[in-house]
Amino acid sequence: MENISFEENIKKLSAVVSELEKGDIPLEKAAQLYSEGVKLSAVCRKQLDEAKIMITEADADKASE
DSSP: OTTSOHHHHHHHHHHHHHHHHHOOSOHHHHHHHHHHHHHHHHHHHHHHHHHHHHHHHHHHHHHHO
């Protein structure tokens, strides 16, 4: 999941959420989807944090010029 772009991970997460919101899936499948959603959410959060660090570093480099 981490080698996949942020946008693709968000699309996958959105699909998981949509499937869970339907509410007409077996409990086992819902639990599996929930687990996948939690993992995707964590990967997205990590990607956002990494992007924030890159932006902060770029701003710091620009300010020191």
